[in-house]
Structure formats: C-alpha cells, structure tokens
Amino acid sequence: MTTGMERLAAAVKGARSDRIPVFCNLFDQGARELGISSIEEYYSKGENVAEAQLAMQKKYGYDNLWNLFFVGKEAELFGCRKIIFANDGSPNVGEFVIKGYDDIHKLEAPVELESHPQFAECIKCMEILVRENKGEQPIIAYVTASMTLPVILMGMDNWLELLLAGPAEVRDELIAKCCEYVRAHIAYQIKAGADCIVYANPFASTSILPMSMVEELSFPWMEKDIAGFDRGSMVFYCGGAAFNNVIEKVIERLGLLNFYLSPMADIAEGRRIVDGRGLVCGAFDDMKLLHWGREEIRREVKRIIDAGMPGNRFAFGVQGMPLGIPEDNIHYMLEAAFEFGRQDG
C-alpha cells in the first residue's frame, strides 16, 4: 500500500503516484479522538498529542502527521503563563508577555529548546511520532516566522503600531530575538525528525502589509530566519492570507519552492507562477465545512483539484480545521479528495 511519504516524494519530483498527497490539519480534534473531555488536559501531555495524531491519520487515511500543539504554545516558551482554554475550540493567549518596550529589552529568546520546560511535551510528542510512524507519513512541523511571532507576544494591534509607527530599533530588537528562537526551532525540528517544515509568515502577505514593507522588512528577516537550512523540505505559507503576488520574490530571494496557498488564492495562477519549480498545495476553505453538505463539499474539492492537478506537483490541503466541523464532513471532503485526486486511473 502506498504511504503518504511515497505520495509526497512523488509529487515533489513531479512523478505520479496512486493519488496526489492529501493533507488534513486536525489539532483540537485529538481530544475528542482520545475521549478526553478537556482540551487543556489533552494538550498537557505530548503522549496525548502524538497518540491522537497517529490515530486520526489511521482513521481518515490522509497523508500527514503534525508535531504541533496550538499556536499560542510558542508564547509559553517566551514566558506566557496564561493560556485560555475552551472546550469547543483552540486555546488563546490570555496575557501578553510584552506590555511595554521595557519588556522587549528584557525578553530572552528561548533558544535552548531541548532543556526548556515548556517544550518538554513537544519533544515527547515528536519522539513518539518518529518512533511509531516508521517513516510512513510525513511529519510536519510548524514554524512561525520572526515577523509574525510578536503577534502572540504583544497582540496584533500593539505589534502593528510598533511595526508601522514605533521606534525602528525597538522593532528590530524584538524581531531579532524572535529570529534567534525561529532558527533554534527550525534546527530542533529538523534534527528531531520533521520531514517537512511549514514556514508561516502572514506578514509576507500584502493583505497585511504594503508591498514596500514586505520587500524591505519581511524579506530580509525571512532570509535571516532560514539562512543555512535545507530549503527542499520547507513550505512557504502565509497563515491563510493570499500571497500569489510574492511567490516569484520568495523563489528568487529565499530559494523556497514549495507553497501552501491561501484558500482565497487563485490556484491556477499560483501554479502558473511556480511553473513546476516546486510543489503547490491548494487549500480548501474549511470554514465552509462547518455547515456545507456533502454535494457542496464534493464540488469544491473537485474545483480545487481541477485547478491544481494538471501537470502534477500538486497536493490538496485545508486550513486549521475548526473543532466544530462535523466528522461526516471531514469524511466527505477526504473521500472526494482521494477520488478526484487519483492518478493511477
């Protein structure tokens, strides 16, 4: 039986497999899968996250495993001790570690990840995934870029104000500290066995910043974030924001060739720009899965695959899959992706 790893390897090379790779990003659903009623309890143990990732992959049959807890987890590494857990959705950062510029001066980048108490469960999770998976499914790690990390450290509004109207030296001091952590994070994930690094930076999208700032500020920091690391296993992503208009610059300046498009992106256009130089993943807008029916879901999956599949080097994916999505709808989406994404017929 073909494994997810084989499908991904074929897609990256532009070869055919039984079908295109299908990525499904289930996180908070892991608690339900293990019958744990509290999401806080679920995320308290790396064993839980690893067990649920393995169980959900087997149950649904998609082609990836995540070594990712929740996005706010990175704030804990920087000192945040207040995460607000809900039982019907993702955890929130409840208190920002940066309340003023002094906090930026005092901030220490968590670079010794392997001995960091807040990272211990992530390490456990990764060890189990690597051991149990035996190389069958790609293990994916999520790395938040240095330009984006300040959002969970000081809030989006405060970060935008510092970024656009604050003192440049304070802004750069903060990004530099985040960059130190990002580099340590990428190094750990590669060493620990991640097959793929999703490098996420909404601040590289012109939906968030003007193009001039993307080019003059975001790109230089992205260059620093990933300098010296193998680009072949990295995927560029803007956290759901559209970024077709920066793809060419990403290829030229960062040497990244694989792209996880926004659900709002024109997939065919994204494919044309990448032009076979790397893998393109077209994303389903999973908010629609909250209330769509089977036929609507199938039509949308077919639209995405029809737009992206010709010429190979294409994968099907989703966004962050809200917990409220009915299980039936996850099955409908995946069965359609497996069917329309067949390559052996």
Add this chain to the structure above:
Amino acid sequence: MQDISELQKSYFHALCELDEKKTSSLIEGALAGGVKPDELLIKVVIPSIDQMNEELIMGQEINLAQHYLSAKISESIAMKLLDQVQTAGECPGCVVIGTAVGDFHGLGKKIVIACLRAHMFKVIDAGTHVSPEAFVDLAIENNAQVIGISSMMAHTATGPNGALGVRKILRERELEGKIKIMVGGAPFRFDHGLYEHVNADGWGENGLEAVATAKRLIKEVEG
C-alpha cells in the same frame, strides 16, 4: 478662508501616507484659519477615510496595517473635532461592540470602533471576552440599536456564546425589533454566508462595510 476641497485632497494624501502629524497639522491649520470643526468633520475627515477605503478595496490593495492605522488616525481627529462642535452633530445611532466570549483578539473591533466614531456614531466599547448577557444589558442601558460582535476564531464566531447567544436573549426578551446584531472577523471573511448561520442581521468585511451595515440596521430599527 481655506478652500475646503483642496484641504480634503491634502488631508486624503496625508492619510494614505499614514502621516499622523501631517493630518493633525492640516486640521489644526484649518481650525486656526476659521474653518468650523463640523465642516472639517463632514467635508474632510469622513470623506477621506471613505475614499481611502473605497479606493483600496476597489483596487484590491487594502492591507490590514493601512486599514488599522488610517482608521485610528481618523478616529483620533474626529473625536478632537467632535469635542469642539458647538451643536450636536447628526449621530447616526449607537453601537455596542465587543468580542465574543473566549475571544481575546481586539484588532478588528478597534478598527470598526474607529471607523464608526469617525462617522459620528456613539460607540460603547464592551471590550473582549463579552458574554451575550453583557452585550444585551449594555445595549439596553445605552439605548443602542446595534450590537456588534467581533470574532477571530471559528468557535467563538459560531458557538452558543457569540451571536447565537445574543439572538436567543433578544428573542426571549422580545427585543429583536429594537436591537439588531452585526458580526465581523476572520471566519466571516472566509465564509460570506456564515453570518446567517449565526442568526446575525448583517456583517462587515472591513470598517467601511461595518459602517454601512450599522447604518442599514439602524434604519431598520427606526423604520
């Protein structure tokens, strides 16, 4: 006396550049030159934020940073001008706005508040993590015609403690004709039909749309 249309052009240009100092100095200069604050508000500040948002949206060039800072600049100037207006301007109505329970993302709310205030709405900022009961109580207390609920996350947008919870209370207290619900935030931008599923009366993709939706809903209440 300064030519008001020329002033509007200069102010609009400074706003597009997000140049807070220039926008302030233009307004202060005009006030010193004898232009009335209400005239500045109606003929300079409001048309400029509208024009900027319209042009950015039409050209699909709008970005969050510009939207946030321009709204903030406009709000600050509008509030200063409103303090100097002798007779009360035409307040379109009152909006209570906050984020749903469990949601601590306040940026979208701030943008909408700034745009509403720049358009002379009375706005009650309910803060973040607001219960349905608190939304309704604040609306009653302030005679607000609209409750605005901002959500960044799917579960806070669609859960029972967001718009669905507010709707339930309005129905139970027979207030649906007097208080309308509008929503906004990332989940609604990804799914334009989602506002109907959470029983809201309208939604706004950005600050400008939120102003238009609030105006429409207030008309419905008053009509």
